[in-house]
Amino acid sequence: MKKVRGNLLNINKLKVVFYTYRGIIKALNGVELWMNKGERLGIVGETGCGKSVTALSIMGLIEQPGEIIEGDILFGDKLLTSMKEASLINIRGKEISMIFQEPNAALNPVMKVGFQIAESISKVKNKKIGKEVYAEVRRMLEIAGLDWERTINLYPHELSGGMAQRVMIAMALSSNPKLLIADEPTSALDVTIQAQILELLDELVKKLGNAVILITHNMGVAAEFCDKMAVMYAGNMVEYARTTNIFENPHHPYTRGLLKAVPKIGRTDELQSIRGIVPDLVNPPSGCRFHPRCKHAMDICRKDFPPLVEIKPDHYVACYLYWKEGIKNANS
């Protein structure tokens, strides 16, 4: 039985491992996630929590030495996890696009920017590169707030980080995908440029109506851009709710800890840290992976992994503290 909870994307019990010389890294440990058309979802968490691996899994880009060992990803009515590479090509870049943290590394250094966009448009629309495609390139560059006459003939190294990210956004949205995955799109940029890029992304997505998964470690970026947020810790989704609920009424002890650690302007209380350190995913803790750092840890937390349960309408938490409420809700 495949659970269907969102009308765009459903990820069920996804497990991904990486085989390394140090041992098997259990990167994703049964991730559950779903979203509806046109939604903006933020995935937040610290280094190594599995944000990017989740994104790569959706794109079908988990390659050796990594492997999806369990679970499935349903995109609309298509089961991505059982698709062959040949048919994935028809989804990647057309129905699901992705932009990355390092836009300059994602562009081909020896080809002009205009040609690269033209190439992607011609692939998506099945047209030969010609006048028509270049007209589209111009339109996309303009939409992205770039001076097309200048930009079209530049090479990627001639672009600043902000310009390159604009080009990437133009390219990713040229197919008007149902889902755009943005993996730390502004983390390498200065704060004023970050604000400009987020504004641009906000405008375009509003116009086109794409669903967006924004992966970030910056709680501020998620707060400004996303309707919903999923908090990840050590390969698990630990809390999933509307953005306002995550910030104003966080439930999972990790989410609470994370919010208390974020410096923000005008904050008068002392920052609080989460005791302990992020576990090594070659040898993750038993049961709930957060239990060694959790001051509420109970016996059951050391033994079993808590499932993600709905504790309030549209507010999901994977923690035994709220287990009973979750069961009640599921039965009623």
Added chain:
Amino acid sequence: MQTAEAKVEAKNLISVEHLKKYFAIKQGLFSSAKYVKAVDDITFDIPKNSVFGIVGESGSGKTTIGRTILRLIEPISGVIRYLSTDITSLNKRELRIFRRKMQIVSQDPYNSLHPRKLVKNIIGEGLQIHFNLSSEEIYKKVRDILEQVGLREEHMFRYPHEFSGGQRQRISVARALVLKPEFLVLDEPTSALDVSVQAVILKMFKDLKREFSLTYLFITHDLAVIDYMADYMAVMYLGQIMEIGSKDDIFSSPMHPYTLLLLNSIPQPDPRKKKKKVLPIGEIPSPIDPPQGCRFHTRCPYMKDKCVKEEPEIRELSKGHLVKCHFPIRLIGT
């Protein structure tokens, strides 16, 4: 030196006057050399036992300032005083005494520690150079300082790669503190760390400052971190200070448009604060050919003719609050 000792009472630990550092870049065989004006005529004081924050975007020169004050980079002109000693005029031998008192912790905890040295030697090396100590004494001091920064004796016999980012940053801090410095340059010390680790390290800096009565120059691009750490601050843009004053004054009433727009640009971890905001226009110009007149004019939404033609002087608009702008933002009612 005598003069320095005599004026321990002086209010400012560090005074920087008209500091300039240009880096020459080769343009080709026949064209004349061009310069990156990384630090262009900067003046500020750091009061003893305070935290002075420098904030700016890439290319603003904030890292160059930190390194120039320590004379890790030689300035092309200007004066740097440590208490009353002008350290720009000291020779290498004389400088050594000050090297002990002024230490630096840099951004990248992965590249700033020697990969083939044991932690014991990384931290002990400075002791060997500056103090005439036996190896037992060095051992004891290293052990004690590791405890101060939250590590244990057993960590002395490990190599840097065996530690996490946060732990490495603690080692860097231990290496600096073991020499009993008075002044620390913290150059983006938490930028490479996750937020929960950052919180621990920032708190540690606060505790250590109290314990060792330290003075910090805290360099960062993150205004929220400045708000948490600093007493005084300077906002830099393309090698110049745009606004300088006490942190409270600048955050409560920013007077330079750049400061205001920088504050506007920060994404707030508070979903109810979503609103349309005025942002700086366009991109940061190259520091090789900074704009004429006011350096910020190309991005300033409030720009007027005068800003293009004339470079504004930095002026004191209220006590201790200086702004380099022809048309500073005034608070309503003042």
